[in-house]
Every structure is written in C-alpha cells, then in structure tokens.
Amino acid sequence: xxxxPKVFPVITPQLAQSNSSRKERIARFVLSLGEPMSVSNAQKxxxxxxxxxxxxxxxxxxxxxxxxxxxxxxxxxxxxxHLVDIPFPKKVRDEIVNAGLAEPHHILPETGWIxxxxxxxxxxxxxxxxxxxxxxIALKQKQPR
Numbered sequence: 001x002x003x004x005p006k007v008f009p010v011i012t013p014q015l016a017q018s019n020s021s022r023k024e025r026i027a028r029f030v031l032s033l034g035e036p037m038s039v040s041n042a043q044k045x046x047x048x049x050x051x052x053x054x055x056x057x058x059x060x061x062x063x064x065x066x067x068x069x070x071x072x073x074x075x076x077x078x079x080x081x082h083l084v085d086i087p088f089p090k091k092v093r094d095e096i097v098n099a100g101l102a103e104p105h106h107i108l109p110e111t112g113w114i115x116x117x118x119x120x121x122x123x124x125x126x127x128x129x130x131x132x133x134x135x136x137i138a139l140k141q142k143q144p145r
Contacts, residue, residue: 038081039118046078049128053135068131070138076131084116084127086134102130 043066050056050068056075061067065079076086085105088096093112096102105113116127 039121039124040081042081042118042124043078045124046084046128046131050075050131050135053132056135070135071142073138073141075134075138082118084118084131086114086116086127086130088112088114088134088137092133092137096130101126 047058047066051058055070057069059067059069061077063079065077067077068075074087076084078084083106086102090112093114096114097104102114102116104115105111106115114130116123116130118124118127
C-alpha cells in the first residue's frame with residue numbers, strides 16, 4: 001500500500017461551496033495545516049536553470065504553471081512556486097520515493113510521476129537535480145539505438 005501524501009487536500013463543504021477557485025480552496029486548506037505554501041521565485045529560478053539545458057523548451061502547462069520539455073517528452077512541470085511534478089519510469093520513481101527524495105504524484109500515486117512540494121529554499125536545488133535526472137533519461141531515450 002502506498003503512503004498517503006503529507007498534504008492531501010480534503011475540501012470541506014464550506015470550502016466547496018465558496019466562490020473561490022479550486023486552487024484557492026486547496027491553498028487555504030494547506031495553509032490551515034500550517035504548511036509553508038511556496039518558495040519565493042522558485043518557478044523563476046527553476047525555469048532559468050532548465051532554459052540553460054540544451055534542447056529544453058518551456059511552455060505553459062495545460063493544468064496551469066510552466067512545463068519543461070525535451071522534444072515531445074515532458075521533463076516535468078511546476079505549479080506556481082510550490083509544487084513540481086516530474087515523470088519517471090516506474091522503477092526510477094520507486095527508487096526516488098523510497099529514498100525519501102519526493103512523494104508519489106499527488107493525483108496519480110501509482111504511476112511513474114512524483115510530486116515535490118517546495119517548502120524551503122534548499123528544495124529548489126533538490127528539485128532541479130530531480131528534473132536533471134528526468135532530462136538525462138530523456139536524452140538517453142532520444143538517442144538512436
């Protein structure tokens with residue numbers, strides 16, 4: 001059985017009926033837990049780092065935020081300054097989660113995706129390293145066999 005993410009947004013009836021967006025309701029829920037919501041300028045710092053990697057393109061993500069790609073392959077994406085999602089082969093994802101480097105994806109926990117919540121400034125470098133691991137895997141898969 002997979003562990004439950006530390007921050008799992010359970011929306012109360014009062015929040016669900018509010019006029020706020022889903023994102024705002026989740027943010028209020030997380031704030032109510034006392035969890036730090038974001039790291040200032042994380043998206044900017046991460047985007048600048050990935051822009052320097054050969055072949056990486058940066059585009060808006062379909063669910064909000066910024067998406068990083070190598071060719072047609074998504075390397076990961078960031079939602080604001082607080083959450084980064086990264087795809088990996090399932091075996092690699094399991095190694096990362098078991099090592100405590102990230103959590104299973106917040107919506108698709110049984111896939112190869114991981115979620116990384118940015119809680120402090122040191123997390124920015126950690127997530128850049130995970131994104132670079134995704135980049136290296138994509139480069140290897142892109143090479144002709």
